[in-house]
Amino acid sequence: MKALVWNKDKIELTERPYPKILNLGDAIVKVELSSICTSDLHIIKGFVPKAKEGIVLGHEFVGEIVELGSGITNLKIGDRVSANCETFCGECYFCKRGYINNCQYGGWELGCTIDGCQAEYVRVPFADKGLVKIPDNVSYRNALFVGDILSSGYFGAELCEIQKGDTLVVIGAGPVGLCSMACAKTFGAGKIIAVDIDETRLNLALNLNLADYAFNPRKCDIEEEIKQLTERRGADCVIEAAGGDETFEMSWKIARPNAIVAIVAMYEKNQILPLPQMYGKNLIFKTGGVDAVHCEKLLEMISQGVINTDFLISKEYSLEDILQAYKDFEAKKDNCLKYAVTY
Numbered sequence: 001m002k003a004l005v006w007n008k009d010k011i012e013l014t015e016r017p018y019p020k021i022l023n024l025g026d027a028i029v030k031v032e033l034s035s036i037c038t039s040d041l042h043i044i045k046g047f048v049p050k051a052k053e054g055i056v057l058g059h060e061f062v063g064e065i066v067e068l069g070s071g072i073t074n075l076k077i078g079d080r081v082s083a084n085c086e087t088f089c090g091e092c093y094f095c096k097r098g099y100i101n102n103c104q105y106g107g108w109e110l111g112c113t114i115d116g117c118q119a120e121y122v123r124v125p126f127a128d129k130g131l132v133k134i135p136d137n138v139s140y141r142n143a144l145f146v147g148d149i150l151s152s153g154y155f156g157a158e159l160c161e162i163q164k165g166d167t168l169v170v171i172g173a174g175p176v177g178l179c180s181m182a183c184a185k186t187f188g189a190g191k192i193i194a195v196d197i198d199e200t201r202l203n204l205a206l207n208l209n210l211a212d213y214a215f216n217p218r219k220c221d222i223e224e225e226i227k228q229l230t231e232r233r234g235a236d237c238v239i240e241a242a243g244g245d246e247t248f249e250m251s252w253k254i255a256r257p258n259a260i261v262a263i264v265a266m267y268e269k270n271q272i273l274p275l276p277q278m279y280g281k282n283l284i285f286k287t288g289g290v291d292a293v294h295c296e297k298l299l300e301m302i303s304q305g306v307i308n309t310d311f312l313i314s315k316e317y318s319l320e321d322i323l324q325a326y327k328d329f330e331a332k333k334d335n336c337l338k339y340a341v342t343y
């Protein structure tokens with residue numbers, strides 16, 4: 001089968017054997033749609049130390065179950081499923097508490113430490129936990145982002161412990177930031193403020209009614225703008241979904257005292273917390289790789305029309321053209337947000 005394989009700083013579309021069931025809890029999924037994630041670019045650039053060379057990339061996908069290990073009872077062959085980007089056992093210390101990103105027997109494995117989904121077929125371990133049936137009225141396109149980007153956006157909003165009416169700033173109006181805005185609404189956020197240097201994305205956030213205000217920090221005094229909208233207190237919660245030095249610093253500067261700052265972005269460099277300068281502001285910092293435990297709920301929200309992520313698909317590429325898709329995605333060609341890879 002065709003598969004996109006990563007080695008050192010290169011990716012190659014090559015032939016790989018079909019995956020096999022290795023454990024009772026495995027499933028083999030025929031991939032119907034997958035996507036390319038910013039995190040895939042982080043792997044290729046060498047910023048994900050645990051990533052294993054020689055693996056098939058990709059961790060965000062939907063597809064059809066074609067084979068099941070004998071230990072799986074809640075799924076059947078032919079089921080349309082959305083896959084969790086995390087592999088998790090559901091039973092260890094961390095899984096029992098919902099912290100599946102730190103599952104003692106899993107974590108981010110697909111497309112990182114084991115073969116992922118940018119291939120015609122993929123083996124999914126602990127499939128009874130990691131695969132969720134897609135409701136009948138939800139298409140593959142509708143469900144594509146549930147297991148990663150939408151879960152990450154939801155995770156950011158959840159970390160913020162949003163109280164009704166809170167003013168939330170989301171730094172970075174990329175796919176994750178936009179999903180955070182959509183989810184924050186469902187938590188009852190009052191004002192949602194999008195911050196990005198990309199005006200197309202800011203306009204999208206406003207036009208889709210995901211944000212109430214949008215600012216480009218290169219064109220305004222962002223601290224002052226946030227103060228003006230919050231009776232000079234600062235934001236009640238901040239989601240950092242951009243991932244740069246400037247945005248890390250901005251995240252705590254625009255927060256009000258006692259605010260929650262949720263760091264969802266993945267950095268390529270260490271960041272500095274200037275504690276003497278922050279002393280007395282009593283901030284709560286939360287960081288995290290997504291604990292994607294709400295896939296079923298998110299699919300239900302999509303089914304009911306509460307959330308829709310279709311706008312994220314800027315273009316489709318076939319698996320044959322995936323190398324071009326990576327180039328265009330990295331270059332953010334034509335202001336793309338996400339690409340869907342078709343099979």
Ligand SMILES: NC(=O)c1ccc[n+]([C@@H]2O[C@H](COP(=O)([O-])OP(=O)(O)OC[C@H]3O[C@@H](n4cnc5c(N)ncnc54)[C@H](O)[C@@H]3O)[C@@H](O)[C@H]2O)c1
Pocket residue numbers: 037038039042148149152171172173174175176177195196197198201217241242243244246247263264265266267288289290291
């Ligand atoms: N925590 C997780 O589990 C998880 C899951 C998925 C993605 N991520 C990470 O979340 C981040 C966002 O993902 P994405 O797919 O939306 O990425 P993206 O690159 O499409 O979006 C980042 C946005 O930040 C903006 N930005 C960059 N510099 C800025 C600045 N100085 N000021 C304001 N905005 C600025 C960019 O213009 C862009 O729109 C990435 O770092 C990604 O790796 C984390």
Ligand SMILES: [Zn+2]
Pocket residue numbers: 037038039040059060085148149
């Ligand atoms: Zn991802």
Ligand SMILES: [Zn+2]
Pocket residue numbers: 088089090091092093094095096102103104105106
């Ligand atoms: Zn576990």
